[in-house]
Amino acid sequence: MYENRNSMILRSKVIKRHPPWHTGRILLAALSFLMTVALTLAAPVPAKPAEATEPTTPRARASVNESRMTWRLAPKKQPHAGADVGDMGVPSVSENDGVAQVSGEETGPAMFHDAVVNSASDVDSVSFDVFEPLPSSSGYFGESLGCDSCSGCDSGCDACGGSSNCGPVGLWVRAEYLLWSLDGSHLPALVTTSPPGTAPANIGVLGQNTSVLFGDNTVGNDARSGGRATLGWWTSPSQTTGFEVSYLGIDRDGANFSASNAMFPNLARPVFDTGTGTEASMLIAAQGTLTGSVNAVVENQLQAIELLHRQRISGSACHRLDWLIGYRYGLLDDRVRIDQSSTITVAQGPVIAGTTNTLFDLFDTENRFHGAQLGLNYRRYLGSWMVATSAKLGVGVNRGEVLIDGATVTTVPGGGSSTFVGGLLAQQTNIGRYSQSDFAVMPEAGISLIGNLNRSTQISIGYSLLYWSVVARAADQIDRRVSQFPPEPISGLGNPRFNFNTDGFLAHGLQAGLQFRF
Numbered sequence: 001m002y003e004n005r006n007s008m009i010l011r012s013k014v015i016k017r018h019p020p021w022h023t024g025r026i027l028l029a030a031l032s033f034l035m036t037v038a039l040t041l042a043a044p045v046p047a048k049p050a051e052a053t054e055p056t057t058p059r060a061r062a063s064v065n066e067s068r069m070t071w072r073l074a075p076k077k078q079p080h081a082g083a084d085v086g087d088m089g090v091p092s093v094s095e096n097d098g099v100a101q102v103s104g105e106e107t108g109p110a111m112f113h114d115a116v117v118n119s120a121s122d123v124d125s126v127s128f129d130v131f132e133p134l135p136s137s138s139g140y141f142g143e144s145l146g147c148d149s150c151s152g153c154d155s156g157c158d159a160c161g162g163s164s165n166c167g168p169v170g171l172w173v174r175a176e177y178l179l180w181s182l183d184g185s186h187l188p189a190l191v192t193t194s195p196p197g198t199a200p201a202n203i204g205v206l207g208q209n210t211s212v213l214f215g216d217n218t219v220g221n222d223a224r225s226g227g228r229a230t231l232g233w234w235t236s237p238s239q240t241t242g243f244e245v246s247y248l249g250i251d252r253d254g255a256n257f258s259a260s261n262a263m264f265p266n267l268a269r270p271v272f273d274t275g276t277g278t279e280a281s282m283l284i285a286a287q288g289t290l291t292g293s294v295n296a297v298v299e300n301q302l303q304a305i306e307l308l309h310r311q312r313i314s315g316s317a318c319h320r321l322d323w324l325i326g327y328r329y330g331l332l333d334d335r336v337r338i339d340q341s342s343t344i345t346v347a348q349g350p351v352i353a354g355t356t357n358t359l360f361d362l363f364d365t366e367n368r369f370h371g372a373q374l375g376l377n378y379r380r381y382l383g384s385w386m387v388a389t390s391a392k393l394g395v396g397v398n399r400g401e402v403l404i405d406g407a408t409v410t411t412v413p414g415g416g417s418s419t420f421v422g423g424l425l426a427q428q429t430n431i432g433r434y435s436q437s438d439f440a441v442m443p444e445a446g447i448s449l450i451g452n453l454n455r456s457t458q459i460s461i462g463y464s465l466l467y468w469s470v471v472a473r474a475a476d477q478i479d480r481r482v483s484q485f486p487p488e489p490i491s492g493l494g495n496p497r498f499n500f501n502t503d504g505f506l507a508h509g510l511q512a513g514l515q516f517r518f
Contacts, residue, residue, distance in 0.1 A: 174230040176460070176513030180250055183506045184221030185298050185475040190214050190338060191257065193264040196287055204268020204281035213264070219255040219298050223509060226250035226302075232310075240312040247305050250507065252333070254299030261285035261292060269294070269340070269424055272481045274493045282424050282485055284340050292342035298475070300334040302507055304466075306373065322377045328394035330369035330442055332505065334474040337362045338425070352413065359408040359486060361423040363474040366403075369442055371396015379450075386450045388462075394442035400472035402434045404498065408486040420487040425478055428490060430498040438502065440470040448511070458515040465508040476501040 191214040192204040202208040232244030259267060268281035284292040308326035315321065341358040344351055375392030406426030411417040422428050448462030479496035 170518045171231065171233045172515060172517045174228075174232075174460075174513055174515040176228040176230075176511045178226035178228060178248070178250065178509060178511045179223050180226055180464075180507055180509030181221055181223045182250060182300060182302060183504075184218040185254070185300070185334070185336065185473060186218045187215040187298065187336070187475050188478055188480045189216040189270050190296055191259060191284075191294055192268050192270050192281065193259075194266045194268070196265055198266060200283070200286055200289075203266045203283060203286055204270055206270045206279045208279075210270070212270075213259055213267075214257040214296055220253070220300060222253075224251050224253045228511065228513075242310045243308065244310060245305070245307050248303065250302040252299055252301035254297070256298075257294075257296040259294055261287075261290075267292060267294060269338075270480070271424065274481050274483050274495050275491070280482075284342055289346045289348070290342055290344055292340060294338065294340040296336075296338045298336050300332065300474075303331040305329040308373065308375075310377070318381050320379045320381075324373070324375035324377060324390075324392060326373050328369065328371050328373040328392075328396070328442060330367070330394075330398075330468060332365075332367040332468065332471055334365045334367075334472075335363070336474040336478065337364075338423075354413040356411045357408065358411075359423040360406060361426040362403070362405040363426065363477050364403040364405075365472040365474045365477065366401045367468070367471045368399045369394065369396060369440055369468065370399075371440070371442065373442075375444075384452050388448045388450055388460075390444075390446050392444045394444075396440060396442075397437055398440035398468070398470045399437050400435065400470075400500070400502065402472055402474075402477055402498075402500065404431050404434075404477065406431060410487065418487075422486055424482065424486060425480060425496055427482070427484070427486070427496060429483070429494045430479065430496045432498070434498065434500060436472070436500050436502075438470045440468065442466070442468050446511075450515075456517045458517075459513070460515065461510070461512045463508070463510055465506070468505040468507075470502050471505040472500065472502050473505070476503060 189206060189212045192206065192210045192212050194203045194205075194208070194210050198209065202210075204210055206212075226249055228246060228248040230244055230246040232242055234242040236242075261267065265285065265287040267284040269284065270279065270281045272278075273280035283290055284294050306326060306328055308324045310322050310324055313321045313323055337360065339358070339360045341356065344353055344355045347353045371394045373392055373394040375390060377388065377390045379389075380387045404426050406421070406423030408420045408423060409417055410420070422431060444464065444466045446462055446464035448460045450458050450460040452458055477498065477500075479498070481493075481495040481497075483492035483495045484490060
């Protein structure tokens with residue numbers, strides 16, 4: 001009764017959430033803009049001519065060698081021991097072998113400079129030990145520090161008077177908004193319609209003047225929102241080693257479809273009948289004899305966790321290179337569910353009018369990746385901005401699980417209900433829970449443009465790409481070949497069958513965030 005012989009319909013509404021964005025164009029345009037800004041900032045900045053000063057006005061330059069900084073002031077005069085440098089956390093300037101030295105709590109090179117210039121202008125030279133790391137040579141907005149303040153990056157901070165790899169010792173927290181696109185699900189034709197007047201035997205059959213309403217395309221690849229949170233901390237005052245842990249989550253989203261006989265008098269679900277070796281269909285609604293409706297949901301969600309150790313490889317006033325090593329975890333949930341309901345309005349042999357049949361097919365997959373991760377992080381300082389790039393590779397095992405379920409409920413007026421195992425594409429021949437472990441890799445690459453708002457706050461915008469080499473997708477587990485229609489018993493070749501199908505998975509998109517250092 002259900003093989004290409006069906007119904008009428010209660011209501012008809014088609015809902016396609018998230019109309020396709022031109023995601024690729026948006027991401028390409030944004031990335032092009034980002035690279036243009038980065039290249040503009042990277043262009044050499046002409047050095048400012050030195051301003052004329054009075055002969056007696058002190059001038060200062062600073063040099064940093066590991067943990068010691070020396071301020072040298074000109075013009076040279078006799079040291080003035082015991083000079084008061086004001087309320088700057090420095091009690092006095094004392095003489096030691098002809099050189100005046102500042103002792104006490106360090107409150108920053110700028111304060112030392114001001115203190116010595118304002119109250120000890122006759123000092124030949126002043127030196128002090130740096131007990132607390134200094135801020136990055138990258139300045140804040142409106143300042144000209146870092147690479148823009150010196151002509152030679154290779155010479156490091158000693159030539160520039162700054163430190164590119166120092167900052168507040170302790171924690172940093174970064175929060176990012178993600179606008180990412182996930183690999184879509186390629187669906188077989190799941191819901192079809194035929195024009196009024198089509199013979200019941202041809203309603204919804206592919207190749208018989210049939211239109212596909214849902215399926216036979218890729219869905220769920222539109223841009224969607226997500227977030228990433230990172231917590232890190234340095235384990236050395238020079239910020240050469242540290243740890244960070246991060247969580248990434250992309251919202252559960254996808255595509256919904258709903259239709260009924262109110263909009264499409266003829267509705268069906270197309271299949272390939274292995275018994276006859278031809279295309280066939282299961283009716284949902286047929287004009288004048290059957291009413292019905294269908295709902296389909298395709299959705300997925302991505303999550304990832306990283307625990308990394310960071311170690312500086314090299315650095316100067318204008319760049320820094322770190323290597324990363326740690327652990328990577330990934331989780332991808334994917335689901336396809338189809339629900340349909342049909343009511344017979346005209347008696348068909350022993351089947352009385354008012355008999356209702358409802359059924360569902362469910363295909364659900366879960367992928368869990370566990371592996372070691374290696375990577376590099378490179379930063380190029382450009383005045384108050386920096387460009388950060390990263391490349392990471394996770395190597396491990398993906399554990400894929402597939403759940404296939406389905407059921408059919410027949411309700412006869414005055415006769416109660418009967419429940420049968422299996423729907424249309426999920427039947428006793430393929431229903432069950434399956435699992436498989438595969439070797440997998442998970443590389444990730446990204447580029448960001450970062451700006452310093454102040455000593456402890458940064459903003460960023462960038463692009464990232466993440467690839468997962470082996471995953472089980474829900475749509476790939478669907479076998480549209482059937483040997484029987486519910487609630488018929490298993491016959492013929494025993495289709496649909498299950499094959500554990502895997503494929504690669506790509507996620508990519510833009511991010512914008514804030515970072516706070518404590």
